[in-house]
Amino acid sequence: MxxxxxxxxxxxxxxxxxxxxxxxxxxxxxxxxxxxxxxxxxxxxxxxxxxxxxxxxxxxxxxxxxxxxxxxxxxxxxxIADGEELHPLQKKFIEYAALQCGICTPGILVAAKNLLERNPDPTEEEVRYWLAGNLCRCTGYDKIIRAVLDTAAEMREAS
Missing domain, CATH: 3.10.20.30 (Beta-grasp domain)
Structure with a gap:
């Protein structure tokens, strides 16, 4: 071919x-x-x-x-990272232990970053809706949602 x-x-x-x-x-x-x-x-x-x-x-x-x-x-x-400097979202995922096996994590990070670029002030419901297409069998989502919401708040404060 x-x-x-x-x-x-x-x-x-x-x-x-x-x-x-x-x-x-x-x-x-x-x-x-x-x-x-x-x-x-x-x-x-x-x-x-x-x-x-x-x-x-x-x-x-x-x-x-x-x-x-x-x-x-x-x-x-x-x-997502800026050279050796992790993106705030990546830092929060580590801080909140919002990852375990790592299979879903890259896709969730890409989706969450895409959400924050579109909506820098999402509600919990909006984060859950946006990430609904990303399945995770390890974390139970709460830590992921908290990490995304805290990243959004931190990024708003920094701007």
Whole structure:
């Protein structure tokens, strides 16, 4: 099968790669580009472990073909930190112990950051609604919700 050349931006950097027409964006990110933060939990878009942003829109990378990334801007969990400095959201997840096994954490971080970019002052209900597409079997969600709400408050105070 002929490979297709794709040029896209990932976490702010222009990236070129070759991929099979049927290869998912998740597979490209993990297997071709070494960006292993996004995980395959279900392969059907139900768990959110593979969440990335595409042009600022939250997307399950297991449901998108790699060739569809052409000309778009992709954001992954690897792009959340600013170099060696963790994003406030990442710091709060550590502070609140809002992670355990780590399978869902990257997708939840991407989704939560996307929420805070759209709505810097979410209610608890809005956070729960926004993260409803991200399944976690370990934490029980309370610590995650508290970490997101505290991050939002801290970021508002800092601005």
């Amino acid at each position: 002929k490979k297709i050349h794709v040029t896209t931006k990932i976490n702010g950097d222009t990236v070129e790669f070759l991929c099979d027409p049927r290869e998912t964006l998740l597979d490209v990110l993990r297997d071709r580009l070494g960006l292993t933060g996004a995980k395959e939990g279900c392969g059907t878009g139900d768990c959110g472990a593979c969440s990335v942003t595409v042009d600022g829109r939250l997307t399950c990378s297991c449901l998108m073909l790699g060739v569809e990334a052409e000309g778009h801007e992709i954001g992954t969990v690897e792009g």
